[in-house]
Amino acid sequence: MSPCSVADRARATIHDVATLSGLSICTVSRALRGLPNISPASQLRVEEAAEKLGYRASSAAARLAGGKTGHVAIVVPKTTAWFFAEAVEAAEEALAHGGLDSVLMSLRGREHVKDALFRNPDELSERVDGVLLLGVNLDPVQLEALAASKLAVASVGLSDVPWDNVGIDDEAAAWRATRHLLDLGHWDVAILAGNEPSDGTVRTAAHRQAGFERALDDEHLETDPDMMVCTESTIDGGYRAMTELLAARRRPAAVFSGCDEAAFGALKALREHGITAPKGVSVIGIDDHPMSSFLGLTTVSQPVADQGAFAATLLAERLDNPELGSPPQDHRLPTSLIERKTTRRARH
Amino acid sequence: MSPCSVADRARATIHDVATLSGLSICTVSRALRGLPNISPASQLRVEEAAEKLGYRASSAAARLAGGKTGHVAIVVPKTTAWFFAEAVEAAEEALAHGGLDSVLMSLRGREHVKDALFRNPDELSERVDGVLLLGVNLDPVQLEALAASKLAVASVGLSDVPWDNVGIDDEAAAWRATRHLLDLGHWDVAILAGNEPSDGTVRTAAHRQAGFERALDDEHLETDPDMMVCTESTIDGGYRAMTELLAARRRPAAVFSGCDEAAFGALKALREHGITAPKGVSVIGIDDHPMSSFLGLTTVSQPVADQGAFAATLLAERLDNPELGSPPQDHRLPTSLIERKTTRRARH
DNA sequence: CCAGGCTCTGTAAGCGTTTACAAGCTCGTT
DNA sequence: AACGAGCTTGTAAACGCTTACAGAGCCTGG
Numbered sequence: 001m002s003p004c005s006v007a008d009r010a011r012a013t014i015h016d017v018a019t020l021s022g023l024s025i026c027t028v029s030r031a032l033r034g035l036p037n038i039s040p041a042s043q044l045r046v047e048e049a050a051e052k053l054g055y056r057a058s059s060a061a062a063r064l065a066g067g068k069t070g071h072v073a074i075v076v077p078k079t080t081a082w083f084f085a086e087a088v089e090a091a092e093e094a095l096a097h098g099g100l101d102s103v104l105m106s107l108r109g110r111e112h113v114k115d116a117l118f119r120n121p122d123e124l125s126e127r128v129d130g131v132l133l134l135g136v137n138l139d140p141v142q143l144e145a146l147a148a149s150k151l152a153v154a155s156v157g158l159s160d161v162p163w164d165n166v167g168i169d170d171e172a173a174a175w176r177a178t179r180h181l182l183d184l185g186h187w188d189v190a191i192l193a194g195n196e197p198s199d200g201t202v203r204t205a206a207h208r209q210a211g212f213e214r215a216l217d218d219e220h221l222e223t224d225p226d227m228m229v230c231t232e233s234t235i236d237g238g239y240r241a242m243t244e245l246l247a248a249r250r251r252p253a254a255v256f257s258g259c260d261e262a263a264f265g266a267l268k269a270l271r272e273h274g275i276t277a278p279k280g281v282s283v284i285g286i287d288d289h290p291m292s293s294f295l296g297l298t299t300v301s302q303p304v305a306d307q308g309a310f311a312a313t314l315l316a317e318r319l320d321n322p323e324l325g326s327p328p329q330d331h332r333l334p335t336s337l338i339e340r341k342t343t344r345r346a347r348h
Numbered sequence: 349m350s351p352c353s354v355a356d357r358a359r360a361t362i363h364d365v366a367t368l369s370g371l372s373i374c375t376v377s378r379a380l381r382g383l384p385n386i387s388p389a390s391q392l393r394v395e396e397a398a399e400k401l402g403y404r405a406s407s408a409a410a411r412l413a414g415g416k417t418g419h420v421a422i423v424v425p426k427t428t429a430w431f432f433a434e435a436v437e438a439a440e441e442a443l444a445h446g447g448l449d450s451v452l453m454s455l456r457g458r459e460h461v462k463d464a465l466f467r468n469p470d471e472l473s474e475r476v477d478g479v480l481l482l483g484v485n486l487d488p489v490q491l492e493a494l495a496a497s498k499l500a501v502a503s504v505g506l507s508d509v510p511w512d513n514v515g516i517d518d519e520a521a522a523w524r525a526t527r528h529l530l531d532l533g534h535w536d537v538a539i540l541a542g543n544e545p546s547d548g549t550v551r552t553a554a555h556r557q558a559g560f561e562r563a564l565d566d567e568h569l570e571t572d573p574d575m576m577v578c579t580e581s582t583i584d585g586g587y588r589a590m591t592e593l594l595a596a597r598r599r600p601a602a603v604f605s606g607c608d609e610a611a612f613g614a615l616k617a618l619r620e621h622g623i624t625a626p627k628g629v630s631v632i633g634i635d636d637h638p639m640s641s642f643l644g645l646t647t648v649s650q651p652v653a654d655q656g657a658f659a660a661t662l663l664a665e666r667l668d669n670p671e672l673g674s675p676p677q678d679h680r681l682p683t684s685l686i687e688r689k690t691t692r693r694a695r696h
Numbered sequence: 697c698c699a700g701g702c703t704c705t706g707t708a709a710g711c712g713t714t715t716a717c718a719a720g721c722t723c724g725t726t
Numbered sequence: 727a728a729c730g731a732g733c734t735t736g737t738a739a740a741c742g743c744t745t746a747c748a749g750a751g752c753c754t755g756g
Contacts, residue, residue: 011474013742024706029744037704058474060411061742064711069408074452078437085433089426092452101475104422104440104452123404126359127449235642268642291639294583294616361712372736377714385734409712412741416714 174211238265522559586613
């Protein structure tokens with residue numbers, strides 16, 4: 001009975017495991033990492049010894065020798081928006097499940113942070129093995145540099161990227177939302193469209209606007225420029241956009257907002273004009289923000305956590321077998337219309 | 349003109365810096381870490397060489413040799429709540445500023461995750477140098493284990509912990525909110541109190557309830573048990589609690605909610621009973637959730653980002669000079685009343 | 697019986713830092 | 727003129743793991 005059996009003062013090293021199992025360090029290392037060419041007997045002895053010692057490899061040492069950090073960067077524009085918070089949480093869980101630590105990197109809307117990060121990805125690759133991009137808008141140069149680096153990459157919500165991406169079909173979602181308005185008999189539909197740089201990897205707003213236009217086009221309806229207003233994807237943005245819309249001479253019968261948060265702002269603006277959706281104006285959004293059910297907003301929901309988790313899993317898999325040369329894929333998760341209280345049939 | 353000056357293929361090592369500066373590895377190491385006993389001249393030469401080579405120490409190697417990872421764990425119950433998302437963002441920024449990488453660890457409400465993390469902090473200390481606890485409720489055993497470990501610790505929103513903590517004066521904030529209701533002439537005040545285990549490190553709800561009671565006590569008012577209802581700190585929780593309250597025979601003149609989100613739910617429940625605050629019932633919360641201004645909720649605001657950033661800074665400082673034996677402190681940041689549209693003077 | 701090919705295992709050389717410890721200098725003292 | 731204190735700098739040994747590479751058995755086929 002040694003004086004200290006469990007929780008020995010100093011961590012057990014691979015050396016201790018080797019001694020206890022009567023094998024060499026090298027054999028232990030291989031056994032523990034599941035490499036081939038190990039006799040079942042040795043494998044077992046190593047496992048038993050490791051178990052008994054409560055051995056856990058030092059990631060620092062492993063990194064130094066083998067070049068792996070066991071860390072993945074989760075990069076987001078900010079953590080404070082609902083979408084990102086949700087996606088980060090799910091991604092972190094999936095990565096932890098794969099034995100990976102998540103290093104959070106928030107851009108906080110500062111271009112220079114993004115630049116520092118992606119301008120030379122070699123610096124980044126010293127810190128992490130892979131990068132998970134959540135709605136991060138890379139310009140062509142940054143995209144190129146990242147793709148050329150040795151980092152494994154996966155993303156959520158990007159377009160046309162040379163790595164695994166997970167998202168929804170934004171165009172289809174917007175089409176569905178607009179279609180719903182049309183089906184209710186509203187012919188005079190306005191859009192609160194998001195505005196974002198068009199040369200980057202994030203093209204959500206553009207796709208949603210395209211879906212809106214296609215739905216109108218299906219009905220051979222013109223898209224009236226007066227009925228389209230660009231806005232930031234925030235409550236305030238939606239509020240201002242809707243106010244602007246109401247200032248125009250014609251009031252729309254229904255409003256499609258590119259995102260729920262802007263729809264909240266729109267609802268507020270309407271209320272201040274004495275209009276309570278769906279009376280007078282129907283309103284629909286996209287996202288299914290947690291506040292939406294509270295406010296009764298009709299919307300097209302998207303599975304945010306699923307997207308984060310899925311992308312993280314794909315990344316973890318690539319990291320596990322880097323040689324695996326399957327081409328990067330673009331995955332589209334399903335969305336669904338949720339009817340609540342801000343839309344109703346038109347009274348002609 | 350070497351063929352590749354900037355962004356050389358292989359990272360520059362400390363060796364390269366030593367060669368370029370004409371000094372030894374050891375001197376370079378010391379200079380770079382700001383240790384004393386370095387001549388200004390050498391210091392300068394090292395810095396120039398490092399700069400020129402774009403040198404950045406390998407955290408893995410540093411960790412292996414020196415026992416430092418350059419990583420800090422940010423632990424939160426979940427990232428998806430506004431408070432935590434905000435605090436995490438600010439903390440990450442502050443830590444990054446100090447050259448530290450933030451490893452995000454979300455408990456996601458799973459006790460076993462927390463247990464695995466804190467039951468033996470030695471495992472944790474192999475991965476990170478320090479831990480930043482954001483509203484994490486540790487039981488006495490976990491608290492003990494963490495305090496005994498060699499990890500540096502700082503926290504936000506905890507009570508009676510043996511390390512630096514940052515928070516607000518919850519009792520005072522609740523007192524202020526309740527006082528506001530009283531000042532408006534509402535004598536019949538109800539409270540939507542949070543419920544949380546009472547033996548942990550998080551005692552926000554208890555303190556807020558205490559503040560409420562003290563305010564009433566100041567006026568020699570009894571706290572009617574019927575006017576106190578416990579709830580989860582969520583919209584749904586507030587909704588249910590308010591509904592319950594309204595089912596009782598006496599309707600309160602005003603409601604103090606321990607947090608804004610519960611107040612949202614309360615507002616909804618009131619509306620469904622045909623009551624629109626402040627008509628009939630005044631409502632006040634604590635937090636200043638972003639939705640609060642949208643909904644016009646009167647509340648006592650707290651500086652969330654500041655708390656996260658402050659705690660992170662304190663942690664980074666401890667990490668920088670570990671010997672620095674200043675005793676841990678408890679810092680209280682100021683709150684302030686924000687009057688909006690859900691409270692108004694009573695009409696007696 | 698032996699060459700040649702397997703499979704399994706061990707040796708030893710790093711990986712890029714940190715850190716005792718020792719060595720070399722410069723001064724001020726005696 | 728010599729000695730030691732006080733700075734500054736260099737040497738070399740870890741730190742715990744991975745990985746070429748070499749070696750030891752063992753089997754198969756000619």
